[in-house]
Amino acid sequence: MQLQQRAMDKNWQKKSLESKKKYVRRLERADRNKALKLLPALHNEAFSKIDCLECAACCKNYSPRFKTPDIKRISKHLRLRESVFIDTYLNLDQDGDYVVKSAPCPFLGSDNCCSIYDVRPSDCARFPYTNEDVLIKRKKITLKNAEFCPIVFYVLERLPD
Structure with a gap:
């Protein structure tokens, strides 16, 4: 089976x-x-080969970290005070990071498009980290991402031994 088909296969x-x-x-x-x-x-x-808009599992099931620059940028875009943005959309997790209060992400539309795409958190812009050293340095997160992201699966399949 060709890798493209395997990555797109519903059993990936x-x-x-x-x-x-x-x-x-x-x-x-x-x-x-x-x-x-x-x-x-x-x-x-x-x-x-893979269209994220057909999946959006990352946005449906997980939250990025919202760092201070993300909060400032998104709040300004939404024309909300930072404190109102935080109170409305975010919680602190056990690691002390701001994350969305609920899944799916409140900014994910029914068409799997992000309503704040141009100002999205840096974690979202970088996800799934398949073009940077995070893939190798943070093995645990890479393996977790491979369970729900077909892009990570595809890259790991192609990475040589």
Whole structure:
């Protein structure tokens, strides 16, 4: 089966879970410099084959961290005082980070589009981190992301051993 079909296959999540040990070994053994050189091309290839708007699992089930610059930028965009924005949309999590109060994200539309896309949190803009060193450095988050994000699955499948 071609990788593109496998990534788009509705069973990709099952395949990702079945491959978890393989991904752990791959991430632990990866030549960091070689992997970092490959990631931008793998990232672009994955995004050319997979449409995030068909999925939006990240926005439906998880929250990014809202850092101070994000809160300032989004509050200004929404024409809300920062304190009102925080009180309306955010909670502090156990790590002391601001996250959305509920899932799905309150800014996710029924069409899976983000109503604050141009000013979205930096975590959202960077997600799924498949073109940066986070993929290798933060193995735990990469493996978690591979369970719900077909882009991460695609990149991990293509990353050489």
